[in-house]
Amino acid sequence: MKANLSQNELLLDVRDLKKYFPVRQGMWRRSSGAVRAVDGIDLFVRKGETLGLVGESGCGKTTTGRTIMRLLDPTAGEIRFNDPNLGWVNLEKMSRKELLKVRPNMQIIFQDPFSSLDPRMTVERIVAEPLVINRVAHGQELRDRVADLLRVVGMRPEYMSRYPHAFSGGQRQRLGIARALALNPRLIVCDEAVSALDVSIQAQVLNLLEDLQVQFNLTYMFIAHDLSVVEHIADRVAVMYVGKLVELAETDELYYHPKHPYAEALMAALPKPDPRRRDRPIRLPGEVASAANPPSGCYFHPRCRYAQEQCAKETPQLEEISAGHWVSCHLARNLQLRGVLG
Amino acid sequence: MSEQAASPVSDRDVILQIRNLHTYFFTDLGISRALNGVSLDVPAGKVMGVVGESGCGKSVTALSILRLVPKPGRIVRGEIALRRVYSQDDASEMITEVKLTDLNPQGREIRSIRGGEIAMIFQEPMTSLNPSYTVGDQIAETILLHQKVDKAGAEERAVKILDQVGMPNPSTVVKRYPHELSGGMRQRAMVAMALSCTPSILIADEPTTALDVTTEAQILDLMRELQAQLGMTILYITHNLGVVAQMCDTVAVMYLGRVVELATVDALFYDPRHPYTRALLHSIPHVGSRTKARLEPIRGVVPDPYTTVAGCPFHPRCDMIKPGLCDVRVPASGAVDDQHQVRCFLYSDQEEAAREG
Numbered sequence: 001m002k003a004n005l006s007q008n009e010l011l012l013d014v015r016d017l018k019k020y021f022p023v024r025q026g027m028w029r030r031s032s033g034a035v036r037a038v039d040g041i042d043l044f045v046r047k048g049e050t051l052g053l054v055g056e057s058g059c060g061k062t063t064t065g066r067t068i069m070r071l072l073d074p075t076a077g078e079i080r081f082n083d084p085n086l087g088w089v090n091l092e093k094m095s096r097k098e099l100l101k102v103r104p105n106m107q108i109i110f111q112d113p114f115s116s117l118d119p120r121m122t123v124e125r126i127v128a129e130p131l132v133i134n135r136v137a138h139g140q141e142l143r144d145r146v147a148d149l150l151r152v153v154g155m156r157p158e159y160m161s162r163y164p165h166a167f168s169g170g171q172r173q174r175l176g177i178a179r180a181l182a183l184n185p186r187l188i189v190c191d192e193a194v195s196a197l198d199v200s201i202q203a204q205v206l207n208l209l210e211d212l213q214v215q216f217n218l219t220y221m222f223i224a225h226d227l228s229v230v231e232h233i234a235d236r237v238a239v240m241y242v243g244k245l246v247e248l249a250e251t252d253e254l255y256y257h258p259k260h261p262y263a264e265a266l267m268a269a270l271p272k273p274d275p276r277r278r279d280r281p282i283r284l285p286g287e288v289a290s291a292a293n294p295p296s297g298c299y300f301h302p303r304c305r306y307a308q309e310q311c312a313k314e315t316p317q318l319e320e321i322s323a324g325h326w327v328s329c330h331l332a333r334n335l336q337l338r339g340v341l342g
Numbered sequence: 343m344s345e346q347a348a349s350p351v352s353d354r355d356v357i358l359q360i361r362n363l364h365t366y367f368f369t370d371l372g373i374s375r376a377l378n379g380v381s382l383d384v385p386a387g388k389v390m391g392v393v394g395e396s397g398c399g400k401s402v403t404a405l406s407i408l409r410l411v412p413k414p415g416r417i418v419r420g421e422i423a424l425r426r427v428y429s430q431d432d433a434s435e436m437i438t439e440v441k442l443t444d445l446n447p448q449g450r451e452i453r454s455i456r457g458g459e460i461a462m463i464f465q466e467p468m469t470s471l472n473p474s475y476t477v478g479d480q481i482a483e484t485i486l487l488h489q490k491v492d493k494a495g496a497e498e499r500a501v502k503i504l505d506q507v508g509m510p511n512p513s514t515v516v517k518r519y520p521h522e523l524s525g526g527m528r529q530r531a532m533v534a535m536a537l538s539c540t541p542s543i544l545i546a547d548e549p550t551t552a553l554d555v556t557t558e559a560q561i562l563d564l565m566r567e568l569q570a571q572l573g574m575t576i577l578y579i580t581h582n583l584g585v586v587a588q589m590c591d592t593v594a595v596m597y598l599g600r601v602v603e604l605a606t607v608d609a610l611f612y613d614p615r616h617p618y619t620r621a622l623l624h625s626i627p628h629v630g631s632r633t634k635a636r637l638e639p640i641r642g643v644v645p646d647p648y649t650t651v652a653g654c655p656f657h658p659r660c661d662m663i664k665p666g667l668c669d670v671r672v673p674a675s676g677a678v679d680d681q682h683q684v685r686c687f688l689y690s691d692q693e694e695a696a697r698e699g
Binding site: 056057168170171198199200201202203204206207210225227228229231232255256265266268269270271272273274275276277278280281283284287288339340341 | 396525581626628630
């Protein structure tokens with residue numbers, strides 16, 4: 001995938017990223033195969049945008065996010081990051097020590113606000129930890145900085161000495177956001193950051209993320225399974241199926257004019273909050289293919305209602321079929337598919 | 343034998359009548375008033391949605407109906423009546439009523455109702471299926487418990503019912519253990535188990551929340567189809583307003599242990615009345631609306647369940663609050679028009695009859 005943009009406008013450029021997990025069996029735990037969680041992904045992220053990454057459980061969206069962050073080591077591929085101080089760096093080649101220099105500029109917010117905060121640490125220590133590790137501040141300056149961060153995410157600095165258990169899910173997620181913001185990062189990977197929250201609280205956190213993006217000129221990679229939330233927050237959306245990108249486009253283009261049959265099925269399945277629009281879902285026969293033993297050709301072909309002979313034999317490549325709209329389907333140019341409006 | 347004399351009543355459109363139900367949990371931290379006066383008429387043969395955020399009492403309502411409220415919780419007050427319609431020889435109908443709240447929760451009668459007349463589907467299919475028995479054995483167990491068939495007959499019926507819920511290869515699936523099935527197939531098995539004794543009421547508590555969207559759509563489609571086919575009543579509990587719009591005929595919106603609005607599904611989405619319902623609808627992204635309007639979150643948080651809020655429980659978060667009224671008195675539920683019942687002082691001055699708690 002090549003962006004028609006200058007290198008200056010990009011923040012992240014990922015080429016042919018792969019992450020395989022070995023499957024070990026038997027007494028000697030010999031490797032007998034691999035789960036191809038991420039199987040050759042190309043994508044780029046522009047500065048200041050929100051890229052949504054969607055797909056169903058097990059499609060590899062979380063693994064993609066974590067591999068890009070180098071929380072997991074990639075099996076193959078290139079992860080180029082445009083660091084404000086170091087310029088373009090290849091994250092996949094960096095050692096742990098070298099990564100420390102880049103990490104302040106890339107942070108992650110996790111799904112579960114209950115397990116991602118250490119219950120034995122006070123709010124102050126949780127939010128201050130990145131600042132302490134990177135020796136950014138200490139003493140009174142550190143306290144002031146933590147207080148500022150808490151105010152930024154809409155929490156009162158007086159809560160600094162409390163422990164996470166004293167807060168609700170939404171407040172804890174705010175703490176996670178404060179921690180991610182501590183080092184003034186460029187890129188934040190939000191991995192199902194609002195999925196565990198009730199709808200009214202979800203709206204508060206989504207608005208906060210939008211405000212912070214403007215205020216601090218942040219770039220988000222927003223990983224989620226909830227397509228309505230992603231439509232709301234993302235500028236562009238990438239759809240994954242069994243470790244591969246099947247479609248990537250501007251949000252409206254993808255939702256109203258999907259070109260991949262899987263994206264069409266996702267849009268049709270989405271329960272719309274409107275009783276006057278009850279569409280029947282597109283039935284996808286069978287189950288999601290196994291990433292340990294994917295089918296031949298296009299991974300989606302056994303479930304695709306448009307599949308032809310070619311689809312079982314040849315693996316489609318991600319192609320740009322119109323400006324900024326990438327699809328990986330042999331038939332993409334010939335199909336008329338239903339968007340979210342049915 | 344019935345533990346309670348069944349009494350004839352007239353209203354046959356309501357299959358389940360809940361009146362002023364209070365279910366409290368007596369914990370070390372204090373009393374949690376999970377249900378604080380729930381009144382609800384569940385219409386027969388329809389799908390009624392129960393929607394609300396975590397802690398509003400929607401699941402406790404379901405557990406109270408089945409008399410499965412776990413300790414230290416108990417039904418403190420109120421009434422749940424199940425109505426049965428029988429056809430008599432002279433083609434007239436007789437309607438009887440069983441007060442579920444009067445039954446012994448371990449007694450014979452409630453046990454015959456659970457899984458028989460009223461079946462339930464839970465959220466997480468992996469934890470509600472027993473991992474050490476095959477799917478077929480578990481469905482057959484329910485059938486044997488409630489119907490007069492032998493083991494072979496029950497197994498045969500298990501295969502048939504799995505086929506009915508669209509399970510591929512039902513005759514091999516009956517021999518499978520739950521871990522061998524995917525999430526969607528497990529939930530199909532749960533639906534099959536719930537339907538195995540042709541219940542008149544199906545309580546579905548977030549049955550698709552753990553599923554992926556394409557699988558969810560299939561299960562919803564299946565439940566709608568079966569509902570139309572069998573004419574059963576479904577009480578559908580969910581926090582997802584999209585699912586409510588797709589599934590339900592009428593909807594009850596709950597907040598802090600009370601029903602605050604009851605309306606037809608169309609009226610609820612196109613003409614919501616209660617400030618909480620309106621706020622909920624404004625706080626969710628409306629997919630396909632082509633507007634990138636900012637979400638309007640509800641300010642504040644749901645108060646913790648151990649505190650009691652004076653007046654209307656929603657008043658601390660409400661934008662329409664009438665000071666001196668909403669923060670002092672509790673509004674009663676009243677009909678606004680033939681499509682809405684709302685519990686709010688914007689529509690009526692009617693106050694809830696004060697009762698000693």
